[in-house]
Amino acid sequence: MSRTILHIDMDAFFAAVEQNDHPEWRGKPVVVGSDPQGGRGRGVVSTCSYEARRFGIHSAMPISRAWKLNPEAIYVRPRGRRYAGVSRQVMDLLSSFSPDIEQLSIDEAFLDITSTQKLFGGTEAMAVRIKAEIRAQTNLTASIGVAPNKFVAKIASDLRKPDGLVIVPEGGVEAFLAPLEISRLWGCGPKTVPVMQAMGIFTIGDLAARSQKELVDRFGQTGLHFWRLARGLDERPVSDAHTARSMSHETTFMTDCGDEEEMRKTLLGLCDDLAYDMRRHQVRGRTITLKIRLADFSTFTRSHSLERATDSSAELYQQALQLFSSFRREGQRVRLLGVALSQLQQGEGQMELFREGDGRSEKVDSIMDDVRKKFGAGAISRASLLHKRSDSQWIRE
Ligand SMILES: [Mg+2]
Structure with missing residues (x-):
């Protein structure tokens, strides 16, 4: 049976909460992370606002590097309890749209709306409404990807951030995936990408054109996994059984x-x-x-x-x-x-x-x-x- 899965991902979550709680920081570069100590700090950037990203700052970057890129930005330490509170609010809200929810992290979740979408006027109307309610309740934006499975939904939510909504219809999965870079595949990290590129595989479409045998010969069981993902095949259910991994x-x-x-x-x-x-x-x-x-x-x-x-x-x-x-x-x-x-x-x-x-x-x-x-x-x-x-x-x- 075909399914409709949403991946909901809050935009620049910690930074957005900080800008919300400190209106004077809105529209400004805000960097949540360790203490930059005037450029000598040794931790990393946890999240930064979109304004900070324009300076080339991004998550997981050493805080000292962020400081060099923009010493004028607003640097704040994470307030975990506050973010957890807002997260709970968002997750409660999502649960009111479908019982089939799987929280992936503090700011993202899968929601299987196969059985409830009719109640809300169909897929698109429901996704639009979820975004609107998140905004109404928290004053924050979320990006949503909609697809027949988890893998594709997660990629889709990332494509038009912030405040995005990307819907991939049942028959459109392979065409949607084809032009994307292989690094978007789960399990295709910095070690695997160069190996694929040496084989002439740069996009998910390139990968989908290869035979199952070639990929299994080269990557073993993981090759089978790649072969399936490249075709947009992912049967995993949305389940709260292993919410925290x-x-x-x-x-x-x-x-x-x-x-x-x-x-x-x-x-x-x-x-x-x-x-x-x-x-x-x-x-x-x-x-x-x-x-x-x-x-x-x-x-x-x-x-x-x-x-x-x-x-x-x-x-x-x-x-x-x-x-x-x-x-x-x-x-x-x-x-x-x-x-x-x-x-x-x-x-x-x-x-x-x-x-x-x-x-x-x-x-x-x-x-x-x-x-x-x-x-x-x-x-x-x-x-x-x-x-x-x-x-x-x-x-x-
Ligand atoms: Mg996020």
């Missing part, structure tokens, strides 16, 4: 770090913060990923999956430390460390009963949680955690 914390050192002790303390702090988030959201994760960015900006990840999902600081730290210790960085200093947990499972289950150990580390965790709730996250740190870290970064388009 991973949770993570990362930090950029004030100066590139070569001190093992300092790095271990930082890892411990990241694991504490992450485990606290997990417990607060009542989720556990099975796969721990360590992210390391070296002084030369090369970035690596190392993962390990546990037998059972965890939300314990101690267990996370033990695993992260093991990944860290076995990573060879050939004497290079470290710029950034991050820890993520994925393969998340919801709920306080009976897992509790099967946990090993004397329960001591769980007790420590729950005491720390209580103190944090009372006095805020900055109030407590393990005895060995005595230095100050910068905040974790969120990157949002």
Whole structure:
């Protein structure tokens, strides 16, 4: 049966919220991210307003580079709780249009409107109405892509930002995809693009012209995935079962770090913060990923999956430390460390009963949680955690 899927994506979300809350910033370049410290800051841009983008500033760019491009811009630190509040408002609103919603991140979601679009006068009328209601309730704009599946809807929402609406009809999927660059395909990153280009494949249309056999011979199972996506084939349902795919914390050192002790303390702090988030959201994760960015900006990840999902600081730290210790960085200093947990499972289950150990580390965790709730996250740190870290970064388009 044919489906109608919407991908709704808020425009320059954090920056737009800031401009909304500070009317004097409207129409001006606003950069949400770490402290630029007069051009010496070491974090990155989280989101910036469209006015800032005109100066060449974009998300994930080092904040020092943004500063060089425009020292006059308004630089603000992220206010996570405020953005989460607006996000909840938007997601609640979307849920009133269809029960089949899948939140992808703080500012984007899929909505399957196959069964409800008739109630709202059809696809286009419904998409227009959703945009209008988001604007009425939050004074913010969203871009929407409409397509027969998730993959195409997500590409469509990105094409006419900000305040865009792109509808790809059932029979128009291949023609819509054909002229687009292959880098838009999921799984076609900076390593794969040059390989494809060497094969003479530059657009999704080029890819669609190749045989399944050629792509599988070259890329294995991923080749089959590319072959299907290039034809706009994507059967995945919109589902809230795995709404949050991973949770993570990362930090950029004030100066590139070569001190093992300092790095271990930082890892411990990241694991504490992450485990606290997990417990607060009542989720556990099975796969721990360590992210390391070296002084030369090369970035690596190392993962390990546990037998059972965890939300314990101690267990996370033990695993992260093991990944860290076995990573060879050939004497290079470290710029950034991050820890993520994925393969998340919801709920306080009976897992509790099967946990090993004397329960001591769980007790420590729950005491720390209580103190944090009372006095805020900055109030407590393990005895060995005595230095100050910068905040974790969120990157949002
Ligand atoms: Mg967005």
